[in-house]
Amino acid sequence: RTVLVLNGPNLGRLGSREPDVYGAADLDALRTYLMDAAGDDVTIDLRQTDDEAELIHWLHEAVDSALPVILNPAAFTHYSYALRDAAALVTKAGLALVEVHISNPHARDSFRHTSVISGIATGVIAGFGFDSYRLALDAVTRAHPAS
Numbered sequence: 841r842t843v844l845v846l847n848g849p850n851l852g853r854l855g856s857r858e859p860d861v862y863g864a865a866d867l868d869a870l871r872t873y874l875m876d877a878a879g880d881d882v883t884i885d886l887r888q889t890d891d892e893a894e895l896i897h898w899l900h901e902a903v904d905s906a907l908p909v910i911l912n913p914a915a916f917t918h919y920s921y922a923l924r925d926a927a928a929l930v931t932k933a934g935l936a937l938v939e940v941h942i943s944n945p946h947a948r949d950s951f952r953h954t955s956v957i958s959g960i961a962t963g964v965i966a967g968f969g970f971d972s973y974r975l976a977l978d979a980v981t982r983a984h985p986a987s
């Protein structure tokens with residue numbers, strides 16, 4: 841079974857971007873961490889884009905290929921109704937979609953307190969650094985146990 845781990849804008853800069861907020865590890869380190877956590881039965885397909893359209897197309901792909909999604913929408917979280925609509929296609933299809941954040945947006949700027957994604961997500965995990973993704977992986981693989 842494959843899990844899509846989709847990351848939005850500026851997350852390709854992890855490691856150098858605001859390390860006090862997001863930590864010193866980069867996206868490759870996240871991929872390695874999740875692959876180790878996933879074990880042999882689960883394939884981690886981790887991607888990042890700064891492009892809203894590309895992120896939307898990946899969510900369409902999740903629907904067409906019936907893949908569960910771990911989504912860090914980054915700043916799109918706070919305003920992209922197009923991304924919300926695409927994410928809703930995933931959960932309406934009966935597939936898990938977990939919204940994750942490295943930081944806790946509720947403890948930061950007020951514009952980060954709103955998520956237009958959360959209302960259609962299966963669940964939300966925020967504030968645990970890269971462990972937010974690992975906890976989401978646990979949740980997703982439990983909802984879709986490998987047979």
Ligand code: DQA
Nearest residue numbers: 913914915941942943945952
């Ligand atoms: C983020 C939080 C967002 O507010 C921010 O725009 C990001 C990263 C996080 O993982 O903590 O780019 O989604």
